[in-house]
Amino acid sequence: MKHNWKIGFVAGITLLLPLVLATTTLTTANAANKTTTSKTAKKAKAKAKPKAKKHYLIVMGHGAGDPGARGNGTTEATFLRKHMLPQLRKYAKKVKGSTITFYNPKKNLVSDTLYHHKGSYKLNKKTTVIMFHLDAPAGHGGHVIIHKKHPTKRDRRLAKVIKKYVGLNRAYNGFSYRTNLRNCNVLRHRGIDYSLVESGFITNKNDVKHLKKHMAKIAKADIEAITNEKIK
Numbered sequence: 225m226k227h228n229w230k231i232g233f234v235a236g237i238t239l240l241l242p243l244v245l246a247t248t249t250l251t252t253a254n255a256a257n258k259t260t261t262s263k264t265a266k267k268a269k270a271k272a273k274p275k276a277k278k279h280y281l282i283v284m285g286h287g288a289g290d291p292g293a294r295g296n297g298t299t300e301a302t303f304l305r306k307h308m309l310p311q312l313r314k315y316a317k318k319v320k321g322s323t324i325t326f327y328n329p330k331k332n333l334v335s336d337t338l339y340h341h342k343g344s345y346k347l348n349k350k351t352t353v354i355m356f357h358l359d360a361p362a363g364h365g366g367h368v369i370i371h372k373k374h375p376t377k378r379d380r381r382l383a384k385v386i387k388k389y390v391g392l393n394r395a396y397n398g399f400s401y402r403t404n405l406r407n408c409n410v411l412r413h414r415g416i417d418y419s420l421v422e423s424g425f426i427t428n429k430n431d432v433k434h435l436k437k438h439m440a441k442i443a444k445a446d447i448e449a450i451t452n453e454k455i456k
């Protein structure tokens with residue numbers, strides 16, 4: 225078909241103009257809608273209760289008159305409090321996604337539980353308990369005492385830390401499922417999640433040497449293993 229372009233142009237502009245205007249109006253309306261939606265979403269987010277952080281209670285074994293195992297001129301209670309506790313505290317402060325507290329180091333969780341019916345009987349059931357100990361009388365390496373037949377992911381991470389810095393006790397290859405520890409059984413029966421870390425033998429010169437030498441790295445790695453959070 226032959227076409228007069230002048231008439232066509234004018235007609236085209238006349239036809240297009242309302243369309244352009246309509247599109248502009250629509251876009252503005254859409255933008256307004258979007259703003260309202262995101263505002264509503266933000267309000268809902270602010271209203272939703274922040275998820276309670278996971279709580280971990282770290283317990284240094286023995287203390288309060290119970291020295292625990294002896295070796296290399298020290299005791300389990302002293303070594304754990306003097307060398308390990310300050311480092312664990314330091315890295316526990318850097319964790320953002322969980323809350324970590326420490327059982328009063330002047331106290332002894334086991335005797336508090338078994339002789340005073342406090343300790344493990346009084347803990348919140350949602351708390352996860354991580355207990356640190358050192359082994360005796362003779363051997364090398366550490367392991368994690370677990371409360372189910374199979375280790376949890378956290379147990380596996382904790383065992384990796386031992387393996388890296390001290391070595392694993394060959395007798396257990398990382399994990400030992402125990403049901404004859406009375407304090408732990410209180411936790412188990414109350415449905416409280418826990419891991420008991422035997423970091424090495426206090427009677428083994430090499431184990432103690434490695435523990436002392438790498439204590440800062442071990443503590444950092446342990447806190448990361450417990451919380452599954454990378455510390456910068």
Ligand SMILES: [Zn+2]
Binds near residue numbers: 285292293300
């Ligand atoms: Zn112990």
